[in-house]
Amino acid sequence: MTQTRHRVRVSAVARLGPSIREIHLEPLEGDHLPAFSPGSHVVMELPLGEHVLRNAYSLTSSPFERSRYAIAVRRQPDSRGGSRWIHDELVPGRQLRIEAPNNYFPIRAPADGAPLLLIAGGIGITPFMSLLRARRPDSGPMSLHYAFRDRVDTAYLAELKRLLGSDLHTYESTAGERLDPASLLAAQHLGTQVAVCGPAAMIEAVRAKAAALGWPEQRVLYERFSAPAGGTPFRVRLQRSGRSIAVSSEETLLEALERAQVPVRSLCRAGVCGECRTDLLGGEAEHQDLFLSDQEKTAQCAVMPCVSRACAGGELLLDL
Amino acid sequence: MSRIFYSKPSYSPVSPQPHSRHHLIIADASGAARAAKLQAACAGPNTVLLIAPADARLPEAELREPRELADRLSALIAQLPAGTSCYLFGRESFIWPAAIRLQDLGTARSQIHVERCGPMVRDVLCIHCKTRMHDVTDTLVCCDGCDLLLWNYDHFSRRHGAYMGFQVNAEQADDTPVAEALSS
Ligand code: FES
Numbered sequence: 345m346t347q348t349r350h351r352v353r354v355s356a357v358a359r360l361g362p363s364i365r366e367i368h369l370e371p372l373e374g375d376h377l378p379a380f381s382p383g384s385h386v387v388m389e390l391p392l393g394e395h396v397l398r399n400a401y402s403l404t405s406s407p408f409e410r411s412r413y414a415i416a417v418r419r420q421p422d423s424r425g426g427s428r429w430i431h432d433e434l435v436p437g438r439q440l441r442i443e444a445p446n447n448y449f450p451i452r453a454p455a456d457g458a459p460l461l462l463i464a465g466g467i468g469i470t471p472f473m474s475l476l477r478a479r480r481p482d483s484g485p486m487s488l489h490y491a492f493r494d495r496v497d498t499a500y501l502a503e504l505k506r507l508l509g510s511d512l513h514t515y516e517s518t519a520g521e522r523l524d525p526a527s528l529l530a531a532q533h534l535g536t537q538v539a540v541c542g543p544a545a546m547i548e549a550v551r552a553k554a555a556a557l558g559w560p561e562q563r564v565l566y567e568r569f570s571a572p573a574g575g576t577p578f579r580v581r582l583q584r585s586g587r588s589i590a591v592s593s594e595e596t597l598l599e600a601l602e603r604a605q606v607p608v609r610s611l612c613r614a615g616v617c618g619e620c621r622t623d624l625l626g627g628e629a630e631h632q633d634l635f636l637s638d639q640e641k642t643a644q645c646a647v648m649p650c651v652s653r654a655c656a657g658g659e660l661l662l663d664l
Numbered sequence: 665m666s667r668i669f670y671s672k673p674s675y676s677p678v679s680p681q682p683h684s685r686h687h688l689i690i691a692d693a694s695g696a697a698r699a700a701k702l703q704a705a706c707a708g709p710n711t712v713l714l715i716a717p718a719d720a721r722l723p724e725a726e727l728r729e730p731r732e733l734a735d736r737l738s739a740l741i742a743q744l745p746a747g748t749s750c751y752l753f754g755r756e757s758f759i760w761p762a763a764i765r766l767q768d769l770g771t772a773r774s775q776i777h778v779e780r781c782g783p784m785v786r787d788v789l790c791i792h793c794k795t796r797m798h799d800v801t802d803t804l805v806c807c808d809g810c811d812l813l814l815w816n817y818d819h820f821s822r823r824h825g826a827y828m829g830f831q832v833n834a835e836q837a838d839d840t841p842v843a844e845a846l847s848s
Contacts, residue, residue: 458770530685532746535770558683558747560772 465542
């Protein structure tokens with residue numbers, strides 16, 4: 345926990361669809377919140393009963409707006425209670441703690457005037473909102489391809505139409521509309537930067553197609569909108585302290601370690617930043633992170649506790 | 665003179681990149697032969713820009729004047745597919761500024777492949793008066809602008825496509841090393 349914390353108050357809760365809420369947060373002290381760049385997220389502490397859940401949310405407000413932050417949250421039926429709590433319990437006036445923003449998805453064109461192609465799936469639209477809301481007439485060419493299940497329960501459609509006009513392309517799957525990454529990427533010109541945020545399958549499809557079409561890796565930026573949280577319960581043993589801790593199906597390994605007061609540094613809590621990297625001394629991990637190299641994953645020499653778990657029925661031995 | 669700082673590029677022969685949807689080949693007169701070889705080895709569609717007089721080995725090349733290159737590249741970038749590989753052949757004073765231009769337009773460094781061709785010559789930029797000397801062959805050169813004797817230093821500016829030249833005998837006018845032919 346290397347981040348400064350800030351106390352904020354919920355100033356508004358807006359309904360963006362039957363199962364999506366936008367939450368506005370204003371500072372409790374002073375009148376400015378820390379500056380951030382498009383694509384940033386904040387980790388918010390959610391007081392759920394006796395334990396505190398720490399979830400990361402993309403900032404959807406414009407970076408030019410410093411007096412408040414906005415985040416958008418979809419109710420996830422199988423979530424660990426974070427989104428349910430936000431939807432059912434969070435009301436204006438409520439005070440919360442957040443960590444200063446961090447950015448692992450810095451969305452920007454690679455050069456002045458180079459086109460930016462944005463691809464969003466469902467609630468994966470959120471990291472793009474801060475960029476689009478700060479868009480200026482001279483911001484350079486950009487287009488958004490937005491795929492979702494059905495238009496009624498989709499965030500920001502009307503606002504995006506206003507912001508982007510004909511640069512917005514939508515794909516409603518219940519209406520039989522499909523976003524085809526192959527033809528979309530094939531039509532792009534040299535110098536284009538693509539940024540994609542959505543379900544893992546969508547990101548994989550875009551990355552695979554881009555590679556097949558000869559795109560350089562650094563022109564494909566991606567962010568998985570939800571880290572896999574929870575799974576099969578397992579045990580973890582700590583080499584240095586000799587402790588053994590149970591990780592329930594409801595929590596991540598990082599959360600279990602935090603609950604047991606074992607200090608592990610973390611930032612993104614989504615397997616991206618590398619901050620929580622811990623040496624693995626025994627056992628086989630199911631990695632799920634985007635940080636370790638393929639060699640490291642196969643060697644089973646380290647884990648990212650924010651997203652990794654033990655392989656079915658296994659136990660992990662950590663250098664802690 | 666002891667060398668404190670190297671920024672001299674090193675090169676290895678470039679070859680056609682697999683998975684590319686288009687190959688953009690750019691060459692000056694000294695790179696034409698290599699450009700022709702690479703074009704012959706390219707399977708897919710390609711464009712050849714020759715910043716030199718016509719060359720029989722590259723019959724389909726588009727011919728351009730040096731001053732037209734920057735604008736032509738911006739127009740091309742807006743037409744070629746994202747999965748294009750760019751290959752640059754020629755003198756260092758030519759390939760590097762062109763590579764920088766491509767990057768300024770959004771091409772990723774990993775899409776750009778450069779190969780130095782032609783005689784062992786350098787453009788030298790006098791750091792004292794900013795005069796540029798073309799095709800210098802020796803480790804010492806007398807500045808055309810300010811007449812100082814310059815050490816042709818291994819400090820290369822990719823943006824300028826030139827090596828920096830420093831006064832060699834600044835402390836003692838009679839202490840002048842012997843000029844040698846450039847070897848690399
Ligand atoms: S906290 Fe960032 S990778 Fe785990």
